[in-house]
Amino acid sequence: MPHIPDPDEDDDLDRAPTPKPVHYAEQALLGALLLEPARLADTEPLIAQHFNSHTHAMLFTAIRTLPPPDPADHAKDTAWLNTVLNHARPHAPGLNASYLHALIQFCPHPKHAAAYARMIRADKARRVLCAHAERLASTASDPGLPNPVASVLGMTDDIGRVLDSLAEQFAPHPGSFPRTALPPEVPRQASEEDLDEERLLLATATAYPAEVPHMRWLTEADFLLPLHAALWQAITALVHRGGMVDPVTVLGEAQHRGLLTGTLTPKDLMALVSTPAGSPEYWGEKILQRALLARAQTVAARITTYTDDLANTPHQLITGSRRALADLGSLRTRWTRATAPQHAPAEVTPARRGQPPRATSPPPQPALLSPRTHR
Structure with missing residues:
Protein backbone atom coordinates (compact mmCIF):
# COMPACT_ATOMS: atom_id res chain seq x y z
CA MET A 1 0.00 0.00 0.00
CA HIS A 109 -10.43 12.54 -2.33
CA PRO A 110 -10.66 15.99 -3.97
CA LYS A 111 -14.36 15.40 -4.61
CA HIS A 112 -14.89 15.53 -0.82
CA ALA A 113 -13.86 19.20 -0.68
CA ALA A 114 -17.33 20.28 0.47
CA ALA A 115 -17.16 17.94 3.47
CA TYR A 116 -13.73 19.24 4.44
CA ALA A 117 -15.02 22.80 4.20
CA ARG A 118 -17.93 21.99 6.53
CA MET A 119 -15.51 20.58 9.10
CA ILE A 120 -13.48 23.78 8.96
CA ARG A 121 -16.54 25.98 9.38
CA ALA A 122 -17.78 23.86 12.27
CA ASP A 123 -14.48 24.18 14.10
CA LYS A 124 -14.48 27.94 13.56
CA ALA A 125 -17.94 28.11 15.14
CA ARG A 126 -16.57 26.23 18.15
CA ARG A 127 -13.62 28.60 18.52
CA VAL A 128 -15.75 31.73 18.17
CA LEU A 129 -18.21 30.53 20.79
CA CYS A 130 -15.39 29.56 23.14
CA ALA A 131 -13.75 32.97 22.78
CA HIS A 132 -17.02 34.74 23.65
CA ALA A 133 -17.47 32.52 26.70
CA GLU A 134 -13.93 33.26 27.89
CA ARG A 135 -14.53 37.01 27.56
CA LEU A 136 -17.77 36.66 29.49
CA ALA A 137 -16.01 34.83 32.31
CA SER A 138 -13.23 37.40 32.42
CA THR A 139 -15.65 40.32 32.50
CA ALA A 140 -17.89 38.78 35.17
CA SER A 141 -14.89 38.30 37.45
CA ASP A 142 -13.28 41.71 36.87
CA PRO A 143 -13.65 43.79 40.06
CA GLY A 144 -12.46 46.98 38.39
CA LEU A 145 -15.34 47.51 35.96
CA PRO A 146 -17.46 50.59 36.69
CA ASN A 147 -20.68 48.92 35.55
CA PRO A 148 -20.05 45.16 35.51
CA VAL A 149 -23.68 44.08 35.09
CA ALA A 150 -24.16 46.19 31.97
CA SER A 151 -20.93 44.78 30.51
CA VAL A 152 -21.90 41.20 31.31
CA LEU A 153 -25.42 41.52 29.93
CA GLY A 154 -24.03 43.14 26.80
CA MET A 155 -21.75 40.15 26.32
CA THR A 156 -24.57 37.67 26.82
CA ASP A 157 -26.47 39.56 24.11
CA ASP A 158 -23.42 39.17 21.87
CA ILE A 159 -23.39 35.42 22.51
CA GLY A 160 -27.09 35.27 21.71
CA ARG A 161 -26.46 36.96 18.37
CA VAL A 162 -23.59 34.58 17.62
CA LEU A 163 -25.87 31.62 18.34
CA ASP A 164 -28.59 33.03 16.08
CA SER A 165 -26.05 33.43 13.29
CA LEU A 166 -24.73 29.90 13.74
CA ALA A 167 -28.27 28.50 13.77
CA GLU A 168 -28.73 29.92 10.26
CA GLN A 169 -25.52 28.27 9.07
CA PHE A 170 -25.89 24.78 10.55
CA ALA A 171 -29.03 22.69 10.21
CA PRO A 172 -30.55 21.02 13.30
CA HIS A 173 -30.48 17.27 13.64
CA PRO A 174 -31.83 14.57 15.99
CA GLY A 175 -30.15 14.35 19.36
CA SER A 176 -29.16 18.00 19.24
CA PHE A 177 -28.64 18.44 22.98
CA PRO A 178 -25.00 17.88 24.00
CA ARG A 179 -24.22 14.84 26.13
CA THR A 180 -21.18 16.52 27.67
CA ALA A 181 -20.89 15.97 31.41
CA LEU A 182 -20.82 19.39 33.05
CA PRO A 183 -18.45 20.03 35.95
CA PRO A 184 -19.99 20.65 39.38
CA GLU A 185 -20.68 24.26 40.20
CA VAL A 186 -17.89 25.94 42.12
CA PRO A 187 -19.17 27.20 45.50
CA ARG A 188 -19.42 30.96 45.61
CA GLN A 189 -16.70 32.53 47.73
CA ALA A 190 -17.83 34.95 50.41
CA SER A 191 -15.56 37.76 51.54
CA GLU A 192 -16.17 39.53 54.82
CA GLU A 193 -17.28 42.60 52.86
CA ASP A 194 -19.86 40.51 51.00
CA LEU A 195 -21.22 39.15 54.26
CA ASP A 196 -21.29 42.66 55.74
CA GLU A 197 -23.58 43.73 52.90
CA GLU A 198 -25.96 40.86 53.63
CA ARG A 199 -25.98 41.75 57.33
CA LEU A 200 -26.68 45.39 56.53
CA LEU A 201 -29.59 44.39 54.32
CA LEU A 202 -31.14 42.38 57.13
CA ALA A 203 -30.70 45.22 59.61
CA THR A 204 -32.04 47.93 57.30
CA ALA A 205 -34.97 45.75 56.22
CA THR A 206 -35.84 45.35 59.89
CA ALA A 207 -35.54 49.11 60.44
CA TYR A 208 -37.42 50.11 57.26
CA PRO A 209 -39.87 47.26 56.50
CA ALA A 210 -42.06 49.50 54.31
CA GLU A 211 -39.45 49.15 51.54
CA VAL A 212 -39.41 45.34 51.63
CA PRO A 213 -42.59 44.79 49.52
CA HIS A 214 -40.83 46.54 46.63
CA MET A 215 -38.00 44.02 46.73
CA ARG A 216 -39.66 40.90 45.33
CA TRP A 217 -36.77 40.83 42.87
CA LEU A 218 -34.46 39.55 45.63
CA THR A 219 -34.63 35.84 46.47
CA GLU A 220 -33.04 33.58 49.06
CA ALA A 221 -30.82 32.01 46.39
CA ASP A 222 -29.04 35.34 45.93
CA PHE A 223 -27.49 35.19 49.40
CA LEU A 224 -24.09 33.71 50.11
CA LEU A 225 -24.79 32.55 53.65
CA PRO A 226 -27.75 30.18 54.22
CA LEU A 227 -28.45 31.80 57.61
CA HIS A 228 -28.83 35.20 55.99
CA ALA A 229 -31.14 33.74 53.36
CA ALA A 230 -33.31 32.18 56.08
CA LEU A 231 -33.46 35.46 58.02
CA TRP A 232 -34.47 37.31 54.85
CA GLN A 233 -37.31 34.82 54.47
CA ALA A 234 -38.34 35.48 58.06
CA ILE A 235 -38.36 39.26 57.62
CA THR A 236 -40.26 39.16 54.32
CA ALA A 237 -42.80 36.75 55.82
CA LEU A 238 -43.47 39.17 58.66
CA VAL A 239 -43.87 42.06 56.23
CA HIS A 240 -46.18 40.21 53.85
CA ARG A 241 -48.38 39.09 56.74
CA GLY A 242 -48.70 42.71 57.82
CA GLY A 243 -47.02 42.01 61.13
CA MET A 244 -45.00 44.44 63.18
CA VAL A 245 -41.32 44.31 62.35
CA ASP A 246 -38.49 45.10 64.73
CA PRO A 247 -35.54 43.14 66.12
CA VAL A 248 -37.71 41.44 68.73
CA THR A 249 -40.41 40.29 66.30
CA VAL A 250 -37.74 39.10 63.87
CA LEU A 251 -36.28 37.11 66.75
CA GLY A 252 -39.67 35.54 67.36
CA GLU A 253 -40.09 34.62 63.68
CA ALA A 254 -36.58 33.16 63.62
CA GLN A 255 -37.43 31.08 66.68
CA HIS A 256 -40.52 29.65 64.98
CA ARG A 257 -38.43 28.77 61.93
CA GLY A 258 -35.88 26.89 64.02
CA LEU A 259 -33.02 29.27 63.29
CA LEU A 260 -31.85 29.59 66.88
CA THR A 261 -29.15 27.04 67.64
CA GLY A 262 -26.36 26.52 70.10
CA THR A 263 -24.13 28.80 68.02
CA LEU A 264 -26.77 31.43 67.18
CA THR A 265 -28.16 32.84 70.40
CA PRO A 266 -31.07 35.31 70.71
CA LYS A 267 -28.58 38.00 71.66
CA ASP A 268 -26.50 37.36 68.54
CA LEU A 269 -29.54 37.50 66.28
CA MET A 270 -30.79 40.72 67.89
CA ALA A 271 -27.38 42.31 67.34
CA LEU A 272 -27.38 41.19 63.71
CA VAL A 273 -30.66 42.95 62.83
CA SER A 274 -30.12 46.06 64.96
CA THR A 275 -27.43 47.99 63.03
CA PRO A 276 -29.17 49.59 60.00
CA ALA A 277 -27.27 51.65 57.43
CA GLY A 278 -28.75 53.15 54.29
CA SER A 279 -31.73 51.51 52.63
CA PRO A 280 -32.72 47.87 52.03
CA GLU A 281 -32.88 48.42 48.27
CA TYR A 282 -29.33 49.75 48.18
CA TRP A 283 -27.90 46.64 49.81
CA GLY A 284 -30.33 44.34 48.01
CA GLU A 285 -29.08 45.53 44.64
CA LYS A 286 -25.50 44.83 45.62
CA ILE A 287 -26.44 41.29 46.65
CA LEU A 288 -28.39 40.72 43.45
CA GLN A 289 -25.53 42.08 41.36
CA ARG A 290 -23.11 39.68 42.98
CA ALA A 291 -25.48 36.77 42.32
CA LEU A 292 -25.89 37.78 38.68
CA LEU A 293 -22.15 38.02 38.07
CA ALA A 294 -21.61 34.63 39.72
CA ARG A 295 -24.28 33.09 37.49
CA ALA A 296 -22.64 34.63 34.43
CA GLN A 297 -19.38 32.91 35.34
CA THR A 298 -21.26 29.62 35.63
CA VAL A 299 -22.85 30.16 32.21
CA ALA A 300 -19.45 30.92 30.68
CA ALA A 301 -17.98 27.77 32.24
CA ARG A 302 -20.80 25.64 30.84
CA ILE A 303 -20.39 27.00 27.32
CA THR A 304 -16.63 26.52 27.50
CA THR A 305 -17.13 22.92 28.62
CA TYR A 306 -19.39 22.32 25.62
CA THR A 307 -16.89 23.84 23.18
CA ASP A 308 -14.01 21.85 24.67
CA ASP A 309 -15.85 18.60 23.89
CA LEU A 310 -14.99 17.87 20.26
CA ALA A 311 -17.82 15.34 20.11
CA ASN A 312 -20.37 18.14 20.01
CA THR A 313 -21.68 19.20 16.63
CA PRO A 314 -22.32 22.89 15.93
CA HIS A 315 -26.03 22.43 16.55
CA GLN A 316 -25.36 20.70 19.86
CA LEU A 317 -23.19 23.66 20.82
CA ILE A 318 -26.00 26.03 19.86
CA THR A 319 -28.63 24.13 21.84
CA GLY A 320 -26.49 23.68 24.94
CA SER A 321 -25.30 27.29 24.93
CA ARG A 322 -28.83 28.63 24.59
CA ARG A 323 -29.93 26.60 27.59
CA ALA A 324 -26.98 27.89 29.55
CA LEU A 325 -27.91 31.48 28.71
CA ALA A 326 -31.51 30.80 29.71
CA ASP A 327 -30.30 30.09 33.25
CA LEU A 328 -29.31 33.74 33.45
CA GLY A 329 -32.70 34.91 32.20
CA SER A 330 -34.55 35.06 35.51
CA LEU A 331 -31.72 36.92 37.21
CA ARG A 332 -31.61 39.37 34.35
CA THR A 333 -35.35 39.99 34.64
CA ARG A 334 -35.08 40.56 38.38
CA TRP A 335 -32.15 42.93 37.88
CA THR A 336 -34.20 44.95 35.39
CA ARG A 337 -37.01 45.23 37.91
CA ALA A 338 -34.64 46.17 40.72
CA THR A 339 -32.99 48.96 38.75
CA ALA A 340 -36.12 50.38 37.13
CA PRO A 341 -36.34 54.16 37.75
CA GLN A 342 -39.35 53.85 40.07
CA HIS A 343 -37.31 51.56 42.32
CA ALA A 344 -33.98 53.36 42.22
CA PRO A 345 -32.20 52.58 45.50
CA ALA A 346 -31.52 55.31 48.01
CA GLU A 347 -27.87 56.11 48.54
CA VAL A 348 -26.23 55.74 51.91
CA THR A 349 -26.62 59.29 53.20
CA PRO A 350 -25.85 60.95 56.54
CA ALA A 351 -29.55 61.76 57.00
CA ARG A 352 -30.45 58.10 56.70
CA ARG A 353 -27.74 56.87 58.98
CA GLY A 354 -27.54 59.69 61.47
CA GLN A 355 -23.76 59.81 61.01
CA PRO A 356 -21.20 60.46 58.23
CA PRO A 357 -21.20 57.99 55.32
CA ARG A 358 -19.33 54.78 56.02
CA ALA A 359 -15.74 54.88 54.84
CA THR A 360 -14.91 51.41 56.11
CA SER A 361 -16.85 48.23 56.74
CA PRO A 362 -19.61 48.37 59.38
CA PRO A 363 -18.84 47.18 62.91
CA PRO A 364 -17.99 43.48 62.92
CA GLN A 365 -20.83 41.12 63.67
CA PRO A 366 -20.53 38.13 66.01
CA ALA A 367 -17.91 35.63 64.92
CA LEU A 368 -20.54 32.91 64.63
CA LEU A 369 -21.83 34.57 61.45
CA SER A 370 -18.56 34.10 59.58
CA PRO A 371 -18.63 31.88 56.47
CA ARG A 372 -16.61 29.28 58.31
CA THR A 373 -19.41 28.72 60.83
CA HIS A 374 -22.49 28.63 58.61
CA ARG A 375 -22.13 26.97 55.24
Whole structure:
Protein backbone atom coordinates (compact mmCIF):
# COMPACT_ATOMS: atom_id res chain seq x y z
CA MET A 1 0.00 0.00 0.00
CA PRO A 2 1.56 3.32 -1.06
CA HIS A 3 2.55 5.71 1.71
CA ILE A 4 0.56 8.94 1.83
CA PRO A 5 2.99 11.59 3.05
CA ASP A 6 1.93 13.74 5.93
CA PRO A 7 2.80 17.42 5.38
CA ASP A 8 3.86 17.52 9.02
CA GLU A 9 6.69 15.13 8.21
CA ASP A 10 8.26 17.59 5.77
CA ASP A 11 7.25 20.95 7.13
CA ASP A 12 6.85 22.42 10.56
CA LEU A 13 4.30 25.05 9.51
CA ASP A 14 1.81 25.63 12.33
CA ARG A 15 2.75 22.30 13.86
CA ALA A 16 0.85 21.53 17.06
CA PRO A 17 1.89 18.87 19.60
CA THR A 18 -1.39 17.05 19.01
CA PRO A 19 -3.18 18.31 15.89
CA LYS A 20 -6.94 18.45 16.13
CA PRO A 21 -9.20 17.05 13.40
CA VAL A 22 -9.59 20.48 11.80
CA HIS A 23 -5.84 20.51 11.09
CA TYR A 24 -6.24 17.54 8.78
CA ALA A 25 -9.45 18.90 7.27
CA GLU A 26 -7.62 22.08 6.32
CA GLN A 27 -4.77 20.10 4.77
CA ALA A 28 -7.17 17.87 2.84
CA LEU A 29 -9.18 20.80 1.54
CA LEU A 30 -6.14 22.75 0.38
CA GLY A 31 -4.78 19.63 -1.29
CA ALA A 32 -8.08 19.18 -3.11
CA LEU A 33 -8.10 22.79 -4.30
CA LEU A 34 -4.46 22.71 -5.40
CA LEU A 35 -5.10 19.53 -7.34
CA GLU A 36 -8.51 20.52 -8.74
CA PRO A 37 -9.00 24.31 -8.43
CA ALA A 38 -12.54 24.04 -9.83
CA ARG A 39 -13.55 22.47 -6.49
CA LEU A 40 -13.45 25.96 -4.99
CA ALA A 41 -17.11 26.33 -5.98
CA ASP A 42 -17.94 23.45 -3.58
CA THR A 43 -16.54 25.27 -0.54
CA GLU A 44 -18.98 28.18 -0.25
CA PRO A 45 -19.47 29.97 2.14
CA LEU A 46 -15.98 29.18 3.45
CA ILE A 47 -13.65 32.18 3.86
CA ALA A 48 -10.04 32.54 5.00
CA GLN A 49 -11.08 33.62 8.50
CA HIS A 50 -12.59 30.18 9.09
CA PHE A 51 -9.16 28.53 9.06
CA ASN A 52 -7.35 27.78 12.29
CA SER A 53 -3.90 27.92 10.70
CA HIS A 54 -2.66 31.28 9.44
CA THR A 55 -0.56 29.59 6.78
CA HIS A 56 -3.53 27.62 5.51
CA ALA A 57 -5.66 30.78 5.49
CA MET A 58 -3.07 32.56 3.33
CA LEU A 59 -2.97 29.65 0.91
CA PHE A 60 -6.75 29.62 0.66
CA THR A 61 -6.77 33.39 0.05
CA ALA A 62 -4.29 32.98 -2.79
CA ILE A 63 -6.37 30.20 -4.36
CA ARG A 64 -9.53 32.32 -4.15
CA THR A 65 -7.82 35.44 -5.46
CA LEU A 66 -6.00 34.06 -8.47
CA PRO A 67 -7.83 33.08 -11.67
CA PRO A 68 -8.18 29.30 -11.90
CA PRO A 69 -5.92 27.60 -14.45
CA ASP A 70 -7.04 25.74 -17.51
CA PRO A 71 -7.57 22.12 -16.32
CA ALA A 72 -5.58 20.68 -19.20
CA ASP A 73 -2.64 23.03 -18.64
CA HIS A 74 -2.78 22.48 -14.89
CA ALA A 75 -2.48 18.72 -15.39
CA LYS A 76 0.75 19.17 -17.36
CA ASP A 77 2.78 21.68 -15.31
CA THR A 78 3.08 23.44 -11.96
CA ALA A 79 2.88 27.02 -13.22
CA TRP A 80 -0.33 27.78 -11.33
CA LEU A 81 1.01 26.18 -8.14
CA ASN A 82 4.07 28.42 -8.36
CA THR A 83 1.82 31.45 -8.78
CA VAL A 84 -0.19 30.46 -5.73
CA LEU A 85 3.00 29.99 -3.72
CA ASN A 86 4.38 33.38 -4.77
CA HIS A 87 1.10 35.07 -3.88
CA ALA A 88 0.87 33.48 -0.44
CA ARG A 89 4.53 33.47 0.62
CA PRO A 90 4.77 37.20 1.57
CA HIS A 91 2.03 36.59 4.15
CA ALA A 92 3.36 33.20 5.25
CA PRO A 93 7.16 33.36 4.98
CA GLY A 94 7.75 29.74 5.97
CA LEU A 95 5.71 28.40 3.07
CA ASN A 96 7.56 26.40 0.43
CA ALA A 97 6.87 24.36 -2.67
CA SER A 98 7.36 20.99 -0.99
CA TYR A 99 4.53 21.82 1.43
CA LEU A 100 2.12 22.46 -1.44
CA HIS A 101 3.02 19.16 -3.09
CA ALA A 102 2.68 17.34 0.23
CA LEU A 103 -0.82 18.81 0.67
CA ILE A 104 -1.83 17.51 -2.75
CA GLN A 105 -0.61 14.02 -1.93
CA PHE A 106 -2.23 14.11 1.52
CA CYS A 107 -5.75 14.78 0.18
CA PRO A 108 -7.71 11.47 0.14
CA HIS A 109 -10.43 12.54 -2.33
CA PRO A 110 -10.66 15.99 -3.97
CA LYS A 111 -14.36 15.40 -4.61
CA HIS A 112 -14.89 15.53 -0.82
CA ALA A 113 -13.86 19.20 -0.68
CA ALA A 114 -17.33 20.28 0.47
CA ALA A 115 -17.16 17.94 3.47
CA TYR A 116 -13.73 19.24 4.44
CA ALA A 117 -15.02 22.80 4.20
CA ARG A 118 -17.93 21.99 6.53
CA MET A 119 -15.51 20.58 9.10
CA ILE A 120 -13.48 23.78 8.96
CA ARG A 121 -16.54 25.98 9.38
CA ALA A 122 -17.78 23.86 12.27
CA ASP A 123 -14.48 24.18 14.10
CA LYS A 124 -14.48 27.94 13.56
CA ALA A 125 -17.94 28.11 15.14
CA ARG A 126 -16.57 26.23 18.15
CA ARG A 127 -13.62 28.60 18.52
CA VAL A 128 -15.75 31.73 18.17
CA LEU A 129 -18.21 30.53 20.79
CA CYS A 130 -15.39 29.56 23.14
CA ALA A 131 -13.75 32.97 22.78
CA HIS A 132 -17.02 34.74 23.65
CA ALA A 133 -17.47 32.52 26.70
CA GLU A 134 -13.93 33.26 27.89
CA ARG A 135 -14.53 37.01 27.56
CA LEU A 136 -17.77 36.66 29.49
CA ALA A 137 -16.01 34.83 32.31
CA SER A 138 -13.23 37.40 32.42
CA THR A 139 -15.65 40.32 32.50
CA ALA A 140 -17.89 38.78 35.17
CA SER A 141 -14.89 38.30 37.45
CA ASP A 142 -13.28 41.71 36.87
CA PRO A 143 -13.65 43.79 40.06
CA GLY A 144 -12.46 46.98 38.39
CA LEU A 145 -15.34 47.51 35.96
CA PRO A 146 -17.46 50.59 36.69
CA ASN A 147 -20.68 48.92 35.55
CA PRO A 148 -20.05 45.16 35.51
CA VAL A 149 -23.68 44.08 35.09
CA ALA A 150 -24.16 46.19 31.97
CA SER A 151 -20.93 44.78 30.51
CA VAL A 152 -21.90 41.20 31.31
CA LEU A 153 -25.42 41.52 29.93
CA GLY A 154 -24.03 43.14 26.80
CA MET A 155 -21.75 40.15 26.32
CA THR A 156 -24.57 37.67 26.82
CA ASP A 157 -26.47 39.56 24.11
CA ASP A 158 -23.42 39.17 21.87
CA ILE A 159 -23.39 35.42 22.51
CA GLY A 160 -27.09 35.27 21.71
CA ARG A 161 -26.46 36.96 18.37
CA VAL A 162 -23.59 34.58 17.62
CA LEU A 163 -25.87 31.62 18.34
CA ASP A 164 -28.59 33.03 16.08
CA SER A 165 -26.05 33.43 13.29
CA LEU A 166 -24.73 29.90 13.74
CA ALA A 167 -28.27 28.50 13.77
CA GLU A 168 -28.73 29.92 10.26
CA GLN A 169 -25.52 28.27 9.07
CA PHE A 170 -25.89 24.78 10.55
CA ALA A 171 -29.03 22.69 10.21
CA PRO A 172 -30.55 21.02 13.30
CA HIS A 173 -30.48 17.27 13.64
CA PRO A 174 -31.83 14.57 15.99
CA GLY A 175 -30.15 14.35 19.36
CA SER A 176 -29.16 18.00 19.24
CA PHE A 177 -28.64 18.44 22.98
CA PRO A 178 -25.00 17.88 24.00
CA ARG A 179 -24.22 14.84 26.13
CA THR A 180 -21.18 16.52 27.67
CA ALA A 181 -20.89 15.97 31.41
CA LEU A 182 -20.82 19.39 33.05
CA PRO A 183 -18.45 20.03 35.95
CA PRO A 184 -19.99 20.65 39.38
CA GLU A 185 -20.68 24.26 40.20
CA VAL A 186 -17.89 25.94 42.12
CA PRO A 187 -19.17 27.20 45.50
CA ARG A 188 -19.42 30.96 45.61
CA GLN A 189 -16.70 32.53 47.73
CA ALA A 190 -17.83 34.95 50.41
CA SER A 191 -15.56 37.76 51.54
CA GLU A 192 -16.17 39.53 54.82
CA GLU A 193 -17.28 42.60 52.86
CA ASP A 194 -19.86 40.51 51.00
CA LEU A 195 -21.22 39.15 54.26
CA ASP A 196 -21.29 42.66 55.74
CA GLU A 197 -23.58 43.73 52.90
CA GLU A 198 -25.96 40.86 53.63
CA ARG A 199 -25.98 41.75 57.33
CA LEU A 200 -26.68 45.39 56.53
CA LEU A 201 -29.59 44.39 54.32
CA LEU A 202 -31.14 42.38 57.13
CA ALA A 203 -30.70 45.22 59.61
CA THR A 204 -32.04 47.93 57.30
CA ALA A 205 -34.97 45.75 56.22
CA THR A 206 -35.84 45.35 59.89
CA ALA A 207 -35.54 49.11 60.44
CA TYR A 208 -37.42 50.11 57.26
CA PRO A 209 -39.87 47.26 56.50
CA ALA A 210 -42.06 49.50 54.31
CA GLU A 211 -39.45 49.15 51.54
CA VAL A 212 -39.41 45.34 51.63
CA PRO A 213 -42.59 44.79 49.52
CA HIS A 214 -40.83 46.54 46.63
CA MET A 215 -38.00 44.02 46.73
CA ARG A 216 -39.66 40.90 45.33
CA TRP A 217 -36.77 40.83 42.87
CA LEU A 218 -34.46 39.55 45.63
CA THR A 219 -34.63 35.84 46.47
CA GLU A 220 -33.04 33.58 49.06
CA ALA A 221 -30.82 32.01 46.39
CA ASP A 222 -29.04 35.34 45.93
CA PHE A 223 -27.49 35.19 49.40
CA LEU A 224 -24.09 33.71 50.11
CA LEU A 225 -24.79 32.55 53.65
CA PRO A 226 -27.75 30.18 54.22
CA LEU A 227 -28.45 31.80 57.61
CA HIS A 228 -28.83 35.20 55.99
CA ALA A 229 -31.14 33.74 53.36
CA ALA A 230 -33.31 32.18 56.08
CA LEU A 231 -33.46 35.46 58.02
CA TRP A 232 -34.47 37.31 54.85
CA GLN A 233 -37.31 34.82 54.47
CA ALA A 234 -38.34 35.48 58.06
CA ILE A 235 -38.36 39.26 57.62
CA THR A 236 -40.26 39.16 54.32
CA ALA A 237 -42.80 36.75 55.82
CA LEU A 238 -43.47 39.17 58.66
CA VAL A 239 -43.87 42.06 56.23
CA HIS A 240 -46.18 40.21 53.85
CA ARG A 241 -48.38 39.09 56.74
CA GLY A 242 -48.70 42.71 57.82
CA GLY A 243 -47.02 42.01 61.13
CA MET A 244 -45.00 44.44 63.18
CA VAL A 245 -41.32 44.31 62.35
CA ASP A 246 -38.49 45.10 64.73
CA PRO A 247 -35.54 43.14 66.12
CA VAL A 248 -37.71 41.44 68.73
CA THR A 249 -40.41 40.29 66.30
CA VAL A 250 -37.74 39.10 63.87
CA LEU A 251 -36.28 37.11 66.75
CA GLY A 252 -39.67 35.54 67.36
CA GLU A 253 -40.09 34.62 63.68
CA ALA A 254 -36.58 33.16 63.62
CA GLN A 255 -37.43 31.08 66.68
CA HIS A 256 -40.52 29.65 64.98
CA ARG A 257 -38.43 28.77 61.93
CA GLY A 258 -35.88 26.89 64.02
CA LEU A 259 -33.02 29.27 63.29
CA LEU A 260 -31.85 29.59 66.88
CA THR A 261 -29.15 27.04 67.64
CA GLY A 262 -26.36 26.52 70.10
CA THR A 263 -24.13 28.80 68.02
CA LEU A 264 -26.77 31.43 67.18
CA THR A 265 -28.16 32.84 70.40
CA PRO A 266 -31.07 35.31 70.71
CA LYS A 267 -28.58 38.00 71.66
CA ASP A 268 -26.50 37.36 68.54
CA LEU A 269 -29.54 37.50 66.28
CA MET A 270 -30.79 40.72 67.89
CA ALA A 271 -27.38 42.31 67.34
CA LEU A 272 -27.38 41.19 63.71
CA VAL A 273 -30.66 42.95 62.83
CA SER A 274 -30.12 46.06 64.96
CA THR A 275 -27.43 47.99 63.03
CA PRO A 276 -29.17 49.59 60.00
CA ALA A 277 -27.27 51.65 57.43
CA GLY A 278 -28.75 53.15 54.29
CA SER A 279 -31.73 51.51 52.63
CA PRO A 280 -32.72 47.87 52.03
CA GLU A 281 -32.88 48.42 48.27
CA TYR A 282 -29.33 49.75 48.18
CA TRP A 283 -27.90 46.64 49.81
CA GLY A 284 -30.33 44.34 48.01
CA GLU A 285 -29.08 45.53 44.64
CA LYS A 286 -25.50 44.83 45.62
CA ILE A 287 -26.44 41.29 46.65
CA LEU A 288 -28.39 40.72 43.45
CA GLN A 289 -25.53 42.08 41.36
CA ARG A 290 -23.11 39.68 42.98
CA ALA A 291 -25.48 36.77 42.32
CA LEU A 292 -25.89 37.78 38.68
CA LEU A 293 -22.15 38.02 38.07
CA ALA A 294 -21.61 34.63 39.72
CA ARG A 295 -24.28 33.09 37.49
CA ALA A 296 -22.64 34.63 34.43
CA GLN A 297 -19.38 32.91 35.34
CA THR A 298 -21.26 29.62 35.63
CA VAL A 299 -22.85 30.16 32.21
CA ALA A 300 -19.45 30.92 30.68
CA ALA A 301 -17.98 27.77 32.24
CA ARG A 302 -20.80 25.64 30.84
CA ILE A 303 -20.39 27.00 27.32
CA THR A 304 -16.63 26.52 27.50
CA THR A 305 -17.13 22.92 28.62
CA TYR A 306 -19.39 22.32 25.62
CA THR A 307 -16.89 23.84 23.18
CA ASP A 308 -14.01 21.85 24.67
CA ASP A 309 -15.85 18.60 23.89
CA LEU A 310 -14.99 17.87 20.26
CA ALA A 311 -17.82 15.34 20.11
CA ASN A 312 -20.37 18.14 20.01
CA THR A 313 -21.68 19.20 16.63
CA PRO A 314 -22.32 22.89 15.93
CA HIS A 315 -26.03 22.43 16.55
CA GLN A 316 -25.36 20.70 19.86
CA LEU A 317 -23.19 23.66 20.82
CA ILE A 318 -26.00 26.03 19.86
CA THR A 319 -28.63 24.13 21.84
CA GLY A 320 -26.49 23.68 24.94
CA SER A 321 -25.30 27.29 24.93
CA ARG A 322 -28.83 28.63 24.59
CA ARG A 323 -29.93 26.60 27.59
CA ALA A 324 -26.98 27.89 29.55
CA LEU A 325 -27.91 31.48 28.71
CA ALA A 326 -31.51 30.80 29.71
CA ASP A 327 -30.30 30.09 33.25
CA LEU A 328 -29.31 33.74 33.45
CA GLY A 329 -32.70 34.91 32.20
CA SER A 330 -34.55 35.06 35.51
CA LEU A 331 -31.72 36.92 37.21
CA ARG A 332 -31.61 39.37 34.35
CA THR A 333 -35.35 39.99 34.64
CA ARG A 334 -35.08 40.56 38.38
CA TRP A 335 -32.15 42.93 37.88
CA THR A 336 -34.20 44.95 35.39
CA ARG A 337 -37.01 45.23 37.91
CA ALA A 338 -34.64 46.17 40.72
CA THR A 339 -32.99 48.96 38.75
CA ALA A 340 -36.12 50.38 37.13
CA PRO A 341 -36.34 54.16 37.75
CA GLN A 342 -39.35 53.85 40.07
CA HIS A 343 -37.31 51.56 42.32
CA ALA A 344 -33.98 53.36 42.22
CA PRO A 345 -32.20 52.58 45.50
CA ALA A 346 -31.52 55.31 48.01
CA GLU A 347 -27.87 56.11 48.54
CA VAL A 348 -26.23 55.74 51.91
CA THR A 349 -26.62 59.29 53.20
CA PRO A 350 -25.85 60.95 56.54
CA ALA A 351 -29.55 61.76 57.00
CA ARG A 352 -30.45 58.10 56.70
CA ARG A 353 -27.74 56.87 58.98
CA GLY A 354 -27.54 59.69 61.47
CA GLN A 355 -23.76 59.81 61.01
CA PRO A 356 -21.20 60.46 58.23
CA PRO A 357 -21.20 57.99 55.32
CA ARG A 358 -19.33 54.78 56.02
CA ALA A 359 -15.74 54.88 54.84
CA THR A 360 -14.91 51.41 56.11
CA SER A 361 -16.85 48.23 56.74
CA PRO A 362 -19.61 48.37 59.38
CA PRO A 363 -18.84 47.18 62.91
CA PRO A 364 -17.99 43.48 62.92
CA GLN A 365 -20.83 41.12 63.67
CA PRO A 366 -20.53 38.13 66.01
CA ALA A 367 -17.91 35.63 64.92
CA LEU A 368 -20.54 32.91 64.63
CA LEU A 369 -21.83 34.57 61.45
CA SER A 370 -18.56 34.10 59.58
CA PRO A 371 -18.63 31.88 56.47
CA ARG A 372 -16.61 29.28 58.31
CA THR A 373 -19.41 28.72 60.83
CA HIS A 374 -22.49 28.63 58.61
CA ARG A 375 -22.13 26.97 55.24
